[in-house]
Amino acid sequence: MSEDDHYRWLRDLLFLLPSEVSHDLTLRALRLPRPFGLFRTDPQSVGTRKRVMGLFFPNPIGLAAGLDKNGICVDGLGGLGFGFLELGTVTPRPQPGNPRPRLFRLRSEEALINRMGFNNRGVDYLVKQVMRARYAGIVGINIGKNKDTPQDRAVDDYLYCLQRVYGVADYVTVNLSSPNTPGLRALQFGEAFESLLSAIVSERERLSDVNDKRVPLAVKLAPDLEPDDVRRIGDTLVARGVDAAVATNTTLSREGVNPRRRKQSGGLSGRPLLERSTSVLALLREHVGDALALIGVGGVMDAEGARAKVEAGADLIQIYTGFVYRGPELIREAAGAFEPES
Numbered sequence: 449m450s451e452d453d454h455y456r457w458l459r460d461l462l463f464l465l466p467s468e469v470s471h472d473l474t475l476r477a478l479r480l481p482r483p484f485g486l487f488r489t490d491p492q493s494v495g496t497r498k499r500v501m502g503l504f505f506p507n508p509i510g511l512a513a514g515l516d517k518n519g520i521c522v523d524g525l526g527g528l529g530f531g532f533l534e535l536g537t538v539t540p541r542p543q544p545g546n547p548r549p550r551l552f553r554l555r556s557e558e559a560l561i562n563r564m565g566f567n568n569r570g571v572d573y574l575v576k577q578v579m580r581a582r583y584a585g586i587v588g589i590n591i592g593k594n595k596d597t598p599q600d601r602a603v604d605d606y607l608y609c610l611q612r613v614y615g616v617a618d619y620v621t622v623n624l625s626s627p628n629t630p631g632l633r634a635l636q637f638g639e640a641f642e643s644l645l646s647a648i649v650s651e652r653e654r655l656s657d658v659n660d661k662r663v664p665l666a667v668k669l670a671p672d673l674e675p676d677d678v679r680r681i682g683d684t685l686v687a688r689g690v691d692a693a694v695a696t697n698t699t700l701s702r703e704g705v706n707p708r709r710r711k712q713s714g715g716l717s718g719r720p721l722l723e724r725s726t727s728v729l730a731l732l733r734e735h736v737g738d739a740l741a742l743i744g745v746g747g748v749m750d751a752e753g754a755r756a757k758v759e760a761g762a763d764l765i766q767i768y769t770g771f772v773y774r775g776p777e778l779i780r781e782a783a784g785a786f787e788p789e790s
């Protein structure tokens with residue numbers, strides 16, 4: 449049996465369980481030295497090396513945020529061949545997230561709906577895990593706010609997390625786009641957005657002097673933005689000196705989902721998200737040119753989806769739902785969408 453067959457066999461077994469139970473089991477297995485005795489791929493052997501945000505990525509395919517929120521499987525996931533891992537979202541204090549069930553499989557749509565709500569063990573726990581890891585790829589850390597932090601104090605949470613992760617992160621993503629933390633997406637607009645970004649960027653400048661290390665900053669956006677908002681956000685990111693945008697998070701739309709399976713609230717990911725998230729990515733690239741690095745994420749389930757992201761202007765790609773449905777074979781397949789760097 450090939451590794452792909454092994455994955456399909458395992459996946460069909462895991463899909464018999466409720467979504468979050470199989471998620472937890474998979475993470476446990478990935479903590480073993482050689483998960484299931486299988487799946488060991490050197491990230492350097494998958495696709496070509498890329499330099500983005502001043503960092504060398506052993507290959508351009510990464511794991512999107514939310515799968516390893518606490519950084520407990522860095523070596524296990526890295527060993528599957530990812531060129532980079534985005535850990536988190538992490539918040540200053542531990543929090544339980546929303547009540548279960550909060551993760552739903554929509555198998556015929558190759559999609560997921562989740563309303564996890566940033567369940568995580570807090571930033572200090574994550575930092576300890578990253579310090580222990582030996583993974584040689586790039587580690588990004590995605591930061592957010594606690595649910596019970598008032599909206600007008602959100603900036604304190606982001607600054608706290610930035611300070612804590614600064615020494616161990618290769619890059620930091622500021623998450624302003626999860627639909628499951630009330631008010632979070634509002635931080636993408638108006639005065640709240642401007643003042644949050646300016647505070648984060650100045651703190652990064654201070655930390656880079658203190659640490660003698662400049663950590664690139666990325667901002668993760670929602671796919672449900674109007675084109676004018678995407679352009680305005682792009683302008684602000686460039687003007688403030690942010691390094692990258694991650695486009696996109698999950699959507700509140702239920703386009704492409706069978707009406708009978710639309711009822712769960714939360715963010716939709718996977719195949720139905722491809723077009724919407726890719727159009728945000730394309731618009732950003734068209735508007736900002738080369739002034740920002742762009743990480744394309746949303747609905748990459750196969751080589752064709754990865755090519756759509758590259759054509760829209762992605763420098764790097766992340767996968768989450770496609771990884772759940774297709775397993776590690778998708779990493780190599782998606783990497784094939786990038787031309788070797790000259």
Ligand SMILES: Cc1cc2nc3c(=O)[nH]c(=O)nc-3n(C[C@H](O)[C@H](O)[C@H](O)COP(=O)(O)O)c2cc1C
Pocket residue numbers: 512513514515517536537551560562564566590623626668696697698716717718719721745746747748766767768769770
């Ligand atoms: C169960 C689940 C949890 C997620 N948690 C986070 C998170 O904590 N932070 C974040 O920025 N994105 C989170 N995401 C969004 C993914 O990182 C990604 O942006 C989105 O799922 C679209 O990519 P995909 O279609 O490849 O899954 C989560 C997605 C899923 C399915």
